[in-house]
Amino acid sequence: MKKFMNAAEDFVHDMIEGVYRANKDKLEYVPEYNILYRKDIPEDKVVIMQGSGSGHEPAHIMCVGKGMLDAACPGNVFAAPPMDYVYECTKRVANKAGVLHIVNNYQGDRMSWDMAKEMAEADGITIKTLIVNDDVSVQDSLYTVGRRGVAGNFFVIKCCAAAAERGKNLDEVLAIGERVNSQVRSMGMALTSCIPPAKGTPIFEIGDDEIEIGIGIHGEPGRRRDKIKPAKDIVEEMFEAIYTDLPFAKGDRVAVMVNGMGGTPISELYLLFNEVAKKCEEKGLTIVREYVGNYCTSLEMEGFSLTLLKLDAEMEELLADPAEIPIHVF
Amino acid sequence: MKKFMNAAEDFVHDMIEGVYRANKDKLEYVPEYNILYRKDIPEDKVVIMQGSGSGHEPAHIMCVGKGMLDAACPGNVFAAPPMDYVYECTKRVANKAGVLHIVNNYQGDRMSWDMAKEMAEADGITIKTLIVNDDVSVQDSLYTVGRRGVAGNFFVIKCCAAAAERGKNLDEVLAIGERVNSQVRSMGMALTSCIPPAKGTPIFEIGDDEIEIGIGIHGEPGRRRDKIKPAKDIVEEMFEAIYTDLPFAKGDRVAVMVNGMGGTPISELYLLFNEVAKKCEEKGLTIVREYVGNYCTSLEMEGFSLTLLKLDAEMEELLADPAEIPIHVF
Numbered sequence: 001m002k003k004f005m006n007a008a009e010d011f012v013h014d015m016i017e018g019v020y021r022a023n024k025d026k027l028e029y030v031p032e033y034n035i036l037y038r039k040d041i042p043e044d045k046v047v048i049m050q051g052s053g054s055g056h057e058p059a060h061i062m063c064v065g066k067g068m069l070d071a072a073c074p075g076n077v078f079a080a081p082p083m084d085y086v087y088e089c090t091k092r093v094a095n096k097a098g099v100l101h102i103v104n105n106y107q108g109d110r111m112s113w114d115m116a117k118e119m120a121e122a123d124g125i126t127i128k129t130l131i132v133n134d135d136v137s138v139q140d141s142l143y144t145v146g147r148r149g150v151a152g153n154f155f156v157i158k159c160c161a162a163a164a165e166r167g168k169n170l171d172e173v174l175a176i177g178e179r180v181n182s183q184v185r186s187m188g189m190a191l192t193s194c195i196p197p198a199k200g201t202p203i204f205e206i207g208d209d210e211i212e213i214g215i216g217i218h219g220e221p222g223r224r225r226d227k228i229k230p231a232k233d234i235v236e237e238m239f240e241a242i243y244t245d246l247p248f249a250k251g252d253r254v255a256v257m258v259n260g261m262g263g264t265p266i267s268e269l270y271l272l273f274n275e276v277a278k279k280c281e282e283k284g285l286t287i288v289r290e291y292v293g294n295y296c297t298s299l300e301m302e303g304f305s306l307t308l309l310k311l312d313a314e315m316e317e318l319l320a321d322p323a324e325i326p327i328h329v330f
Numbered sequence: 331m332k333k334f335m336n337a338a339e340d341f342v343h344d345m346i347e348g349v350y351r352a353n354k355d356k357l358e359y360v361p362e363y364n365i366l367y368r369k370d371i372p373e374d375k376v377v378i379m380q381g382s383g384s385g386h387e388p389a390h391i392m393c394v395g396k397g398m399l400d401a402a403c404p405g406n407v408f409a410a411p412p413m414d415y416v417y418e419c420t421k422r423v424a425n426k427a428g429v430l431h432i433v434n435n436y437q438g439d440r441m442s443w444d445m446a447k448e449m450a451e452a453d454g455i456t457i458k459t460l461i462v463n464d465d466v467s468v469q470d471s472l473y474t475v476g477r478r479g480v481a482g483n484f485f486v487i488k489c490c491a492a493a494a495e496r497g498k499n500l501d502e503v504l505a506i507g508e509r510v511n512s513q514v515r516s517m518g519m520a521l522t523s524c525i526p527p528a529k530g531t532p533i534f535e536i537g538d539d540e541i542e543i544g545i546g547i548h549g550e551p552g553r554r555r556d557k558i559k560p561a562k563d564i565v566e567e568m569f570e571a572i573y574t575d576l577p578f579a580k581g582d583r584v585a586v587m588v589n590g591m592g593g594t595p596i597s598e599l600y601l602l603f604n605e606v607a608k609k610c611e612e613k614g615l616t617i618v619r620e621y622v623g624n625y626c627t628s629l630e631m632e633g634f635s636l637t638l639l640k641l642d643a644e645m646e647e648l649l650a651d652p653a654e655i656p657i658h659v660f
Contacts, residue, residue, distance in 0.1 A: 004598035015597045015598075022620045057595065192332070228332045231335055265630050266387050266592075269334075270352070270387070272348070274345070327622070
């Protein structure tokens, strides 16, 4: 295993500390609980929180900022945050407008967040929970009852956060998030496995000419194995699976995300986007916004996921709102 | 070889077409010459151009936009753009304010750009050339006389482009770029080799526990091989090489770039940045701006480069100016 780290047990801490060091003016960091939160959360704005396993960066520890998450409390790599992390985080950021917990649908995460919610509610904090489950690949999975939550999560966060910044109340923000989740669909695939730092070996074996269609972001099995094939054929299969699931229809306005799994160069992601854009044209979908890059990764896995969100007028406005994240581009 | 592509010979075209499809409102694309350029280049603003081999994305084809490049004309993967691409691109974007060619120091690139410059000058176009050579790893290299140009290129482009947007003339923009180039230093290293699409095999062999310190972005040999070691020790070696080269000194204000080589997850890049920030603190350098992500890559290579730029007041202002690039983040 070759990875940039000091020791496997310090991987998550050292990474979060890096994000914090780059953003000390805007963020607070509580190392004992892996908590990163905004210094300037308004008292009257609904608070948006998330925390899941680490290893999916920039989701979600690198998404704390005005117009995105107010706080994040990740667990170790591919491990849900312990309930006391979530509880502690909730207590630190709660205000009178209430807190929205956005939770990706994995049983480990749900257990931590459910219990933390109970504990925080006992302290008088108002909390609503929103479950994200956008992955069409499989029904039930290794760590999930129902569908898994993957990159569609970003659209949920962005719309909820923008609505909260616009002054919507907790029920309204929850309703928007639920609408986004109901209209977003994703599917992933992999060329290679990643290697979790503490494990030191790949989480699954895959041949030099094989791909896994419908992979999960923790290496959960997908729909099937196939031989490597042209990008347009891979996109064709995934696009059809997503398109028919909602289903999308001619005339829909959509946001499209081509999400790298961590080890895929951006050249290949734009090449894939090109094929996705052709499919949208063929189907009569109008791409209103496109997102091409690494959003919800699986460490250094080579692969990508495709996400389509069917937009309405409000979502279009919310996605276009400004967001300050702790990652510079230029 | 597992890559997202349709055919190796279409790799560059399909990727650029993807960038174009995502930005049809702002960019023009000329497929015969791999040219991407801004629709709205002002008539009285110095034009900023670059083009080198493909495979280093987002450098530089994904950096065409207001406040960054006005035009890019890359060659094939790891191949300089042919002189007629550069000539054609120059003709299409030239205006009365003149054109700045920013060229990374590789002999193949220099030949194309020199000849294209002569051809365009014969047409009455005013051109200045700026050579970027920020890599401290080795003096002379496989494809280079002198030092190689790598990720420091971004600071040169950003400052030149911002100065041009502010209305500086060609000589002034060139002078700023030369000052940035004289004060920026980089060094790269790799855990793995990449595989160029047309070659289909790695460009170099490296052991499962080996790293190459001082690697070039086309796999050119670096200073030495070593065994994989803790991130802080890798950073220590590279930081010292860069720090002593300028040399930097206590009290300097700097911009820092931790640049992924394409296959390195952003979690590891922030972990590396954390170590770099500690070194800066130890040396008494103030980090004014940090850049952590993929800027100048080598396809899917796992590795990173470190860049430090010693800032002056003008550079600080120019780096903070807005830039519109064809890549969404949120």
